[in-house]
Amino acid sequence: MTNLVAAWSPPAALAEWVREVASVQDPRVGSTTPVVPLVTRGLPTRPIAPEHSQVYICAGVIVKLHHRQTNRDRLTRRLHSIGGPDIDRLWIQPLIYAPIDAPGGRLATIWPRVTVLSTVDHPPWAAVGKLLAKLHQMPITDDPPRLGGHSRLARTIAYLRTQGPELTWLVELGEQLAEQLSEPAQVTAAHGDFHLGQLGHTPLRSSWKLLDVDDFGVGDPAWDLSRPAGFWAAGLLPDSDWFEILDAYREAGGPAVPATGDPWPALDLPSRAAVLIGAVQQLRLADSQAAANTLLEACRRMHT
Amino acid sequence: MTEPTNPPPYQPYNAGAAAGALLCPKCRGNMRTYERNGVHIEQCDGCRGVFLDFGELEHLTALEARLSQPQLPPQAYPQQYASPQQGYGPAWGSHGQKNRRGGFSGLFFSS
Numbered sequence: 001m002t003n004l005v006a007a008w009s010p011p012a013a014l015a016e017w018v019r020e021v022a023s024v025q026d027p028r029v030g031s032t033t034p035v036v037p038l039v040t041r042g043l044p045t046r047p048i049a050p051e052h053s054q055v056y057i058c059a060g061v062i063v064k065l066h067h068r069q070t071n072r073d074r075l076t077r078r079l080h081s082i083g084g085p086d087i088d089r090l091w092i093q094p095l096i097y098a099p100i101d102a103p104g105g106r107l108a109t110i111w112p113r114v115t116v117l118s119t120v121d122h123p124p125w126a127a128v129g130k131l132l133a134k135l136h137q138m139p140i141t142d143d144p145p146r147l148g149g150h151s152r153l154a155r156t157i158a159y160l161r162t163q164g165p166e167l168t169w170l171v172e173l174g175e176q177l178a179e180q181l182s183e184p185a186q187v188t189a190a191h192g193d194f195h196l197g198q199l200g201h202t203p204l205r206s207s208w209k210l211l212d213v214d215d216f217g218v219g220d221p222a223w224d225l226s227r228p229a230g231f232w233a234a235g236l237l238p239d240s241d242w243f244e245i246l247d248a249y250r251e252a253g254g255p256a257v258p259a260t261g262d263p264w265p266a267l268d269l270p271s272r273a274a275v276l277i278g279a280v281q282q283l284r285l286a287d288s289q290a291a292a293n294t295l296l297e298a299c300r301r302m303h304t
Numbered sequence: 305m306t307e308p309t310n311p312p313p314y315q316p317y318n319a320g321a322a323a324g325a326l327l328c329p330k331c332r333g334n335m336r337t338y339e340r341n342g343v344h345i346e347q348c349d350g351c352r353g354v355f356l357d358f359g360e361l362e363h364l365t366a367l368e369a370r371l372s373q374p375q376l377p378p379q380a381y382p383q384q385y386a387s388p389q390q391g392y393g394p395a396w397g398s399h400g401q402k403n404r405r406g407g408f409s410g411l412f413f414s415s
Contacts, residue, residue, distance in 0.1 A: 089359070123412070197412075197413040197414055204337060205337070205344055207344060207357070212415075228412075233393055233394050233396070233398065234397070234398055235398030237412075278411055281411075282411065291410075294398070297398070298396055301395075301396040301397075302396040
């Protein structure tokens with residue numbers, strides 16, 4: 001485990017390239033400015049697959065190397081879409097509205113350094129509910145691609161297929177969900193991979209804005225509520241937290257759930273998917289065996 | 305009453321004024337950030353023009369409407385959901401305790 005941090009530091013050539021790109025945006029960057037890989041605040045370092053996205057901080061600039069399979073056209077459309085009128089107030093804006101070519105045949109995007117939500121603070125659930133409700137009511141412009149939730153479920157199923165027969169029941173569960181989720185009841189603009197690590201603010205403003213455009217697009221807005229909803233249902237989030245985000249979302253006119261009454265008919269399928277994806281993520285990372293077990297218990301209840 | 309040593313004039317918090325400060329779209333003056341009732345307001349030092357973020361005008365309007373209405377009893381809003389909402393949830397949900405448990409922050413913070 002001690003080698004993880006070292007393995008995570010960028011190779012010298014990559015660090016040099018990051019410095020070069022960052023120096024265009026921030027004149028403070030020099031030949032010795034550190035290039036620091038981003039670790040979500042307060043969390044232990046963890047191994048990441050080499051093809052996954054990597055985020056580097058260099059002075060006031062964030063350079064994100066996208067997943068090896070990220071599509072240039074879709075990423076460009078996503079960057080353009082979040083820069084549109086009004087929606088630009090909800091997202092941290094890139095410094096360049098197009099991906100650039102990075103070493104190793106990857107794509108990179110350039111962002112301002114922002115303050116992210118700390119894991120020790122009480123999550124601003126009400127602000128999150130309001131922010132997502134605003135996003136989901138944005139007019140759809142600039143032809144953004146489909147929301148990324150389905151792709152994350154598909155990647156989870158693909159991973160499960162490579163595992164032993166004891167996880168076959170999870171493959172079945174995932175396939176059922178993918179099938180049922182293929183025809184959403186409504187589509188809006190949505191984040192596509194919303195979680196608490198996707199919030200940041202600039203020095204001039206203290207209001208939270210959205211980060212990470214990789215899964216942004218058009219699809220069922222209930223995907224954006226699926227993690228808090230699913231983790232609440234699984235027993236990992238207190239009632240008060242869940243109702244804080246749900247009430248704020250409804251009060252701000254969020255369209256993913258009916259304004260009153262039972263929200264579960266709208267939330268059920270994406271929440272099941274979030275619990276399945278979360279369970280597999282916890283199994284892979286061995287972050288917390290207790291969380292993995294709680295989520296797997298919920299998956300078993302879905303499967304029967 | 306003797307005048308104490310002149311206190312410096314009040315300067316509202318304005319991080320980032322040195323680099324990348326907002327400029328007034330009307331007169332190019334420096335915009336200062338104020339917070340009023342949870343709403344961020346940029347006001348120009350020059351022409352005193354005010355700039356609101358998306359949704360903030362609606363927020364202020366709603367705030368004004370709430371202030372001009374007779375005060376509702378404080379429990380009025382929670383009542384809207386309190387009783388039925390506790391009963392909602394999926395069939396696969398955990399029906400045991402839903403308490404904050406430590407050690408799960410990774411779950412809520414990663415893709």
